[in-house]
Amino acid sequence: MTDDKKMFTKRIRSLKNFTQLKLIILTSIFLVLFDNYAFFKSTVDIYPIHENIAFLFSLGVVLGTLTTLLLILFSSKYTTKAILIIVVLVSSLTNYFMNTYFVVIDSEMIRNTVQTNMNELLDLLTLNQVGYFLFLGVLPSWFIYRSKIVYQPMRIELIVKMKVIVISLLIISGTVFIFSRYYTSFFREHKPLRYATNPTYWIYSIGDYINKIYNNGPVIVNAIGEDAKVVRKQGDKHKIVIVVVGEAARADHFSLNGYERETNPLLVKQDVINLSNVFSCGTSTAVSVPCMFSIYDHNDYSYNKGISTQNVLDVLSHTNEIAVLWRDNNSNSKGVALRVPFEDYRMPENNPICEGSECRDEGMLAGLDSYIDQHPKKDILIVLHQMGNHGPAYYKRYPKRFEMYTPVCETNQVEQCTQEEINNAYDNALLYTDYFLNATIEFLKKYDKTHATAMVYMSDHGESLGENGLYLHGLPYVMAPESQTHISALMWFNTFFNVEKKIQKFKKSKDKEYTHDNLFHTLLGLFNVQTSVYQPSKDILYIP
Numbered sequence: 001m002t003d004d005k006k007m008f009t010k011r012i013r014s015l016k017n018f019t020q021l022k023l024i025i026l027t028s029i030f031l032v033l034f035d036n037y038a039f040f041k042s043t044v045d046i047y048p049i050h051e052n053i054a055f056l057f058s059l060g061v062v063l064g065t066l067t068t069l070l071l072i073l074f075s076s077k078y079t080t081k082a083i084l085i086i087v088v089l090v091s092s093l094t095n096y097f098m099n100t101y102f103v104v105i106d107s108e109m110i111r112n113t114v115q116t117n118m119n120e121l122l123d124l125l126t127l128n129q130v131g132y133f134l135f136l137g138v139l140p141s142w143f144i145y146r147s148k149i150v151y152q153p154m155r156i157e158l159i160v161k162m163k164v165i166v167i168s169l170l171i172i173s174g175t176v177f178i179f180s181r182y183y184t185s186f187f188r189e190h191k192p193l194r195y196a197t198n199p200t201y202w203i204y205s206i207g208d209y210i211n212k213i214y215n216n217g218p219v220i221v222n223a224i225g226e227d228a229k230v231v232r233k234q235g236d237k238h239k240i241v242i243v244v245v246g247e248a249a250r251a252d253h254f255s256l257n258g259y260e261r262e263t264n265p266l267l268v269k270q271d272v273i274n275l276s277n278v279f280s281c282g283t284s285t286a287v288s289v290p291c292m293f294s295i296y297d298h299n300d301y302s303y304n305k306g307i308s309t310q311n312v313l314d315v316l317s318h319t320n321e322i323a324v325l326w327r328d329n330n331s332n333s334k335g336v337a338l339r340v341p342f343e344d345y346r347m348p349e350n351n352p353i354c355e356g357s358e359c360r361d362e363g364m365l366a367g368l369d370s371y372i373d374q375h376p377k378k379d380i381l382i383v384l385h386q387m388g389n390h391g392p393a394y395y396k397r398y399p400k401r402f403e404m405y406t407p408v409c410e411t412n413q414v415e416q417c418t419q420e421e422i423n424n425a426y427d428n429a430l431l432y433t434d435y436f437l438n439a440t441i442e443f444l445k446k447y448d449k450t451h452a453t454a455m456v457y458m459s460d461h462g463e464s465l466g467e468n469g470l471y472l473h474g475l476p477y478v479m480a481p482e483s484q485t486h487i488s489a490l491m492w493f494n495t496f497f498n499v500e501k502k503i504q505k506f507k508k509s510k511d512k513e514y515t516h517d518n519l520f521h522t523l524l525g526l527f528n529v530q531t532s533v534y535q536p537s538k539d540i541l542y543i544p
Contacts, residue, residue, distance in 0.1 A: 017148045020080050021072070021160060025186075027084050027144065028067040031199060032060050034136055035091045038098035039063075039196035046190055047182070055182040058175045059075050066200055072161055077151050085141040091199045093139030096129050098416050101392075101471040104195040107208040109474055111286045111303070114209075117331050119346070119357055123393040126413045192479045203344040212303055219307055224295060225315030228524075228531035230322065230379065235498050237452045239379040240372060241526055242440055243519075245289060246433065246459030247330055248473060249387025249488040251276065253423075253430055256490065260404070263430040266438035267490070275540075277487040280461045281516040283484045284474045288460040289334040289385070292516035295533055306335065312520045313340050315531060316381055322527055323375040327364045328385040338382070346387075358396055361386045361436045365443050372447070379527055384440070388433055391463060395424035398432035414471055422465050441492050452497040454526060458519060459487040489514070492541075514540060 018026070040056070049056060074083055094105050103109060118543035138399040176183045186193065195201055237255045250258050255264045290306040291298065311363060316322045317340060319381065326337035329345040345351040351363035364384045372380060375528065389397055393412040405424035409417035417425075437457055444453040462484045464470035473484045518540050525539035536542040 001217055017150050017158075020075060020077075020149055020151060020157065021164060022149055023080070023144065024071045024075060025068055025085065025150060027088065027140075028064045028071065030140055031067055031091055032064045035198045036063065037095070037197075039193065039198065040100065043193055043194055044080050046193070052182070055179050058179050058182075062172055062175050063200065065168050065171045069165060069172075070200065070203060072164050073166075077157075080149060081144055081147075084144050087199050087203075088140050088144065088206070089133070089137040090202065092135075093129070094202050095136060096132040096194055098198065100128065100413075101467055101470065103474050104192075104476055104479075105202040105205055106476055107205045107212060108203075108282070108284055108287055108476075110205050110209040112284050113183040113475060115331060116332065117285055117346075120331060120390070123390075123396070123412050126411075128413060151384055153529075192476070195476070221307075222309050223314070224310045225531045225533045226318050227319040228315050228529050228533075230319050231528045231530050234527075237450065238377070240382070240444060240447055240451045241380070241523070241528060242382045242384060242444065242452045242453075242455045243523070244437060244440060244455065244457040245292075245330075245383060245385045246457060246488065247285070247386050247390050248461060248463040249389055249430065249433060249459035249479075250462035250483050251278070251486045251488050253427060253482070254488045257488070261427055264434045265431075267433050270438060270441050270492060272441075273491045273493075275491070275514060276326070276511050277513045278458065278487050278489040279513065279515045280485050280487045283461050283477055283480045285331065285460050286334055288516060290336050292458065292460070292519050293336045295520055296516060297517045310339070311336055312523050313337065313381070313383075315524065315533060316527060316529065318531075319527075319529060322379045322381055322529075323371075324381045324383075325371060325381045326385070329359055329361050329364055329387045330385045330390065333385065355399070359387075360399065361388070361432070362439055365439060368443065368445075381523070381527070384535070386433065386436070388459070389426060389429045389463060393424075394422070394429050397429040402431045402435065403428050404431060414466065419466050422458050425464070426465055437490075444492075444494065448494050448496065451494075454497055455492045455493045456519075456522070456526075457491070458489040458516065461485065462487055466528065 040059075043056065043059065047055060071083065071087065089415055097103050098105070101393050152160070179209050253259050253261075253263060254274075255262050256267060256272070257276045262268075280288050281301060282288040287301075287303075290303075290311070291301045293311040294301060294303075294306050295309065295311070296305055313324050313326070313336060317324055324340040325343070326333050326340055327343045327345050328337075329351065332344075333342060341499065343350060345364045346359050348354045348359060351359040352366050353360040355361035361384070368382065369381070387397060392414045394414075395410045405427050408425040408428060409421035410425075411417065416424050437455070440455055444455060447453050462472050462482075464475075464481060464483050467483060470481060470483075475478075475481075475484060477485070518538050521535050521538040521542075522540045524534045525536070525542055536544070
């Protein structure tokens with residue numbers, strides 16, 4: 001082999017050899033350039049590129065340096081490649097979801113991901129997502145895997161690491177100081193921008209999630225309302241109350257609230273009390289469902305408080321006079337029904353109305369007669385947790401006969417559909433919810449002669465349908481649009497529920513603003529439960 005060929009071969013081989021630091025820096029540059037489109041797009045909207053080119057460049061430097069600092073801190077001879085590959089793979093997926101749905105990967109989104117079942121994951125799987133994963137995840141990971149890292153003696157590696165930490169901090173602080181005029185507004189007035197930094201924010205969010213889950217010792221559930229008892233009057237009938245927990249049903253798409261399309265053709269014929277001004281506790285099922293049944297208000301609620309404090313189902317059970325049952329056609333109860341009977345209706349073995357893997361909400365009504373017959377001397381609370389309008393595959397959420405509005409978005413890649421197609425699929429799913437709620441009312445009417453019956457419906461959160469480029473839900477509450485927090489809600493009572501006076505007064509103020517915070521106390525009031533934790537002022541139907 002000639003000297004020239006040897007030299008060329010040596011250079012080619014050297015391209016595959018890296019020090020640990022060089023490979024980390026290259027990975028950081030790759031992440032900044034290819035996985036931060038959502039961050040830079042949102043930033044450019046506020047800081048136009050032609051006026052702020054130097055500041056925008058400095059953001060790339062700060063983000064790349066911060067990423068390098070994080071990676072170098074946790075890298076060693078035995079972990080570097082594994083850490084880099086994991087970060088690159090995960091960042092490719094977070095990049096897809098941020099670019100496509102404009103979601104924020106915070107600790108609550110991490111919790112949603114952990115609690116998501118396989119069917120929900122498949123609903124989110126798209127060809128675009130696979131493309132992101134292959135080209136921005138697998139290919140660079142393969143390059144990292146095949147690269148040879150030339151490690152120096154441990155003492156030298158530690159010295160290099162310390163130098164990198166010091167230099168990184170100097171670069172970050174120096175850059176922020178030079179452009180302090182910009183960074184002051186960036187940090188104070190535009191805090192949500194940093195939620196889109198990739199991978200730094202999702203790494204922080206995982207740490208925050210782990211801290212909330214594991215760093216608080218064993219969970220001890222504090223009992224509340226153990227003094228609860230049902231106050232009955234002579235001649236009172238036993239009660240059957242069905243609470244329907246909706247899914248992603250935004251208020252402005254209910255025709256009962258003035259929506260131009262007739263999405264509630266059956267409910268409008270029932271004597272329902274529509275609640276037009278109700279707001280959710282959170283923007284995701286993992287937050288809203290446990291919060292709406294908890295004693296804590298939206299401003300006081302936290303995940304740790306939720307799992308360590310009994311909820312309204314426990315208080316009702318403490319009376320020993322109310323039978324409680326939870327049936328679920330969604331993911332699960334998010335911890336609400338851990339201490340009461342729970343039945344999974346996403347399983348065809350339980351749900352008699354399924355089409356393939358898609359089981360329908362109306363199947364949750366099957367067999368309830370038997371349950372009621374088994375508790376002849378008790379009041380009964382039944383919670384039905386809907387699949388409802390679970391996105392992005394809205395077209396799967398209803399039987400074909402409910403497809404009134406066409407054309408529909410028949411893919412889970414909603415960003416590829418027109419606004420009309422998305423709305424059509426979503427509204428068709430609402431038509432099925434209308435049908436299901438009407439069927440629930442008709443089911444309760446069978447007990448008119450023997451029971452006082454009622455239905456309470458509240459959605460867990462709303463949904464973005466492409467407005468301003470936003471899809472689905474789950475944005476941090478402080479930055480979420482009203483479409484994700486203003487929810488559909490209503491009530492129905494039969495004539496024996498003895499709430500005529502309450503209803504007449506309530507109808508005059510039905511457009512008053514309510515929230516999920518009211519559900520806890522309203523349920524206690526409906527069952528005439530006397531307990532120290534009941535706050536009449538938060539009971540929607542309370543009359544002083």
